[in-house]
Amino acid sequence: MATAVTHIAALVTNDPSLGDGPLGIVHDAALVIDGERIAWVGRTADVPATDNRVVAEGRAAVPGFVDSHSHLVFAGDRTEEFNARMSGRSYTAGGIRTTVAATRAASNNVLHANAGRHVREALLQGTTTIEIKSGYGLTTEDEARSLSIAAAHTDEVTYLGAHIVAPEFADDPAAYVELVTGPMLDACAPYARWIDVFCETGAFDGDQARAVLTAGARRGLVPRIHANQLSYGPGVQLAVELGAASADHCTHLTDDDVAALAGSDTVATLLPGAEFSTRARYPDARRLLDAGATVALSPDCNPGSSYTSSMAFCIAVAVREMGMTPDEALWSATAGGARALRRDDVGRLAPGARADVVLLDAPSHVHLAYRPGVPLVSAVWRAGELVRS
Numbered sequence: 001m002a003t004a005v006t007h008i009a010a011l012v013t014n015d016p017s018l019g020d021g022p023l024g025i026v027h028d029a030a031l032v033i034d035g036e037r038i039a040w041v042g043r044t045a046d047v048p049a050t051d052n053r054v055v056a057e058g059r060a061a062v063p064g065f066v067d068s069h070s071h072l073v074f075a076g077d078r079t080e081e082f083n084a085r086m087s088g089r090s091y092t093a094g095g096i097r098t099t100v101a102a103t104r105a106a107s108n109n110v111l112h113a114n115a116g117r118h119v120r121e122a123l124l125q126g127t128t129t130i131e132i133k134s135g136y137g138l139t140t141e142d143e144a145r146s147l148s149i150a151a152a153h154t155d156e157v158t159y160l161g162a163h164i165v166a167p168e169f170a171d172d173p174a175a176y177v178e179l180v181t182g183p184m185l186d187a188c189a190p191y192a193r194w195i196d197v198f199c200e201t202g203a204f205d206g207d208q209a210r211a212v213l214t215a216g217a218r219r220g221l222v223p224r225i226h227a228n229q230l231s232y233g234p235g236v237q238l239a240v241e242l243g244a245a246s247a248d249h250c251t252h253l254t255d256d257d258v259a260a261l262a263g264s265d266t267v268a269t270l271l272p273g274a275e276f277s278t279r280a281r282y283p284d285a286r287r288l289l290d291a292g293a294t295v296a297l298s299p300d301c302n303p304g305s306s307y308t309s310s311m312a313f314c315i316a317v318a319v320r321e322m323g324m325t326p327d328e329a330l331w332s333a334t335a336g337g338a339r340a341l342r343r344d345d346v347g348r349l350a351p352g353a354r355a356d357v358v359l360l361d362a363p364s365h366v367h368l369a370y371r372p373g374v375p376l377v378s379a380v381w382r383a384g385e386l387v388r389s
């Protein structure tokens with residue numbers, strides 16, 4: 001049965017052919033949901049007859065947020081680490097080991113429940129597509145079960161055995177890379193679409209990252225990479241060279257890094273929750289956008305460096321701290337995330353797209369940045385199903 005949503009004050013389609021500006025905004029708008037897809041978009045005065053009708057009463061509507069970077073298969077939390085960091089201790093990659101120990105000790109039921117709770121939490125805040133990584137197991141068995149659990153919650157599953165060197169291999173990182181690119185990859189590849197690596201001081205260097213990503217590509221997994229978060233490094237250049245779907249973090253960039261991203265199909269995924277939660281320097285989105293790079297936004301939900309699932313929060317921070325306009329931030333949180341996942345069925349509201357619709361309790365999407373911290377999401381449809389009203 002088709003449903004028309006009418007009297008939308010401002011409908012963001014992300015299709016300039018349908019409305020005004022780069023966001024393709026239609027005013028006094030309506031859309032028709034038929035099954036899992038958008039069947040029609042236009043003005044309320046022209047809406048076709050449907051079985052059901054929902055009146056938006058002057059609210060804005062935006063595409064469901066597309067979160068292309070999360071770490072949701074974990075146990076425990078790192079409250080003490082966060083408290084210490086806010087009291088003056090700097091952030092390093094080493095804290096991941098705390099979550100590794102808790103995750104290894106947790107049952108499948110605990111990990112399933114925790115991941116499901118966070119996916120639901122994000123969905124109720126408007127995130128209708130989410131990627132989930134492994135990376136807190138770091139043994140063949142624990143990485144494979146992490147990916148199996150992730151696959152129960154999303155189709156966008158990423159093998160991140162190369163998150164850090166497993167504690168058992170601290171004195172022999174080369175042997176751990178052999179495990180990640182050999183038996184662990186064999187066990188994990190059937191569950192995953194993507195392969196990722198944390199290319200950073202304290203994690204994996206450029207040569208090790210190359211070995212991980214090329215091994216995954218030979219198994220049909222598409223590369224993405226944690227790049228240039230804590231320092232300048234080879235991650236962004238490696239991402240572009242290998243045709244990675246995204247280079248994530250991109251906080252410390254040279255002019256050559258920016259030019260490489262701008263001249264490629266690799267999306268620069270910015271994760272402002274990490275900088276907020278570690279008191280680090282924010283990435284310069286304005287620099288990337290002005291150069292012509294494609295930018296995505298993600299909360300980077302994880303228990304250590306960014307324990308938030310709120311895309312609206314990230315939009316507000318990106319506008320306030322990273323030089324983005326409200327329009328650019330919303331595009332990056334929707335269409336940009338879809339680009340980072342190489343999807344064209346999500347991140348937009350146009351005929352044929354998946355019916356992922358978010359109604360805001362506000363007349364414009366600008367309120368996402370204008371009213372930070374206010375829960376503005378009033379209704380969510382995912383694949384045509386009303387999951388919040």
